Amino acid sequence: MRASPWYYVSIVLLVLVVIAALILAGAFLLAVRGVLPPFIIAFIIAWLLDPLLVRLQKHKVPRIVAVAGVYIVFLAFFVLGILFIVPIVVKQAQDLARDIPHQYARFQDFLTAFMQKHQSLLERLQLPTTLQEAFSRYSSRIAPITRSAIQALSHWLLENLSKAVWLILIPLSAFYFLNDMERIRSKSVLIVPKRYRARVTEIASRVGQVFSSYVRGLIIVCLLYSIGTTVILAAIGLKYGIILGLLAGVLYAVPYVGAITITLLVFLVGLATYPQGAFAHAVFAGLLMVVLNQTFDLVITPRILGKSVGLHPVLGLMALVAGGQLFGIVGMILAVPVVASIQEVVFEFFPELKVKENKKRKSHENSKKQG
Secondary structure, X not given: OOOOHHHHHHHHHHHHHHHHHHHHHHHHHHHOOOOHHHHHHHHHHHHHHHXXXXXXXXXXXXXXXXXXXXXXXXXXXXXXHHHHHHHHHHHHHHHHHHHHHHHHHHHHHHHHHHHHHOHHXXXXXOOOOOHHHHHHHHHXXXXXXXXXXXHHHHHHHHHXXXXXXXXXXXXXXXXXXXXXXXXHHHHHHHHOOHHHHHHHHHHHHHHHHHHHHHHHHHHHHHHHHHHHHHHHHHHOOOOOHHHHHHHHHHHOOOOOHHHHHHHHHHHHHHHHHOOOOHHHHHHHHHHHHHHHHHHHHHHHHHHHHXXXXXXXXXXXXXXXXXXXXXXXXXXXXXXXXXXXXXXXXXXXXXXXXXXXXXXXXHHHHHHHHHO
16 A cells, blocks of 8 residues: 555654754753763763672672672772872872972983984984084974973863862762663663664674673773882882873773883883983883783783674774774774674674684684694
């Protein structure tokens, strides 16, 4: 039977209403974007902690008891971190601010000695042979960069001082999200038409599993890397070890770039702070960081992250470069799990691709065992 014109009109009107609703929702989110970050962070925390609740519920623990237990443990670590780590970081930051003029003078002495020792090489390369010559040649380029960096740092500090209230909002919101996560998950599926609901739920579950397992594994790896860096720097007596250790944990989340950056930072800090034989000590500190990076990249990180994403290495590198090009550091961090999630959706609609991939993986594992 031929459909009436009103049927097509109603379809068009429905599409227009959905588009209008999406535009209004986007405009609303854009208007309140400054308020959303603490609640987004709280939701992510609750989402990452939710699998613990599921495991506890499988052991017949009531949900409210499981929520209370998980939340108390999380809150205890949160408070202990603020009470013990923050004062140490503040003290080391004060020491760093006090030591900067002295370290700058030491760095100038090192550069002067280096230029004097390699004066003939610098002349052949047509480079400055003294600091004064270098400053006169490059001051017009360095001054604007320095000024912009100082302004950006000042703006960042002033902007983040107003976010102290997040220390209250995030734990409190995380508790409510954690308590209602099961309800949020069940209600969010209702927006999908009933005939597609089962398949969409299956895809969402697999994508969520890939994404959450990667993020949880990455957090554990970054924490271990931060602890390892702090211990190594404390063992060799390098100053500002806690600050560098925390920074190392954050930077390690950015594949390849983070590890190289923290190694260079450790070398430069060692160069500026060691009293005698600075260059040899700084090189030794840098080599220790290289060893730590190789240990994590080859042993610890693969064991913890495992096959959580199941991406081909080349595809992972392409995702990394594309994410960095489009969205900067955040894009580099999230590129791999996002592409892995897209891969899961593709496998759902083209299951024969997954079968071929599984056969390749099994044959590769069998050849390794035989070898």
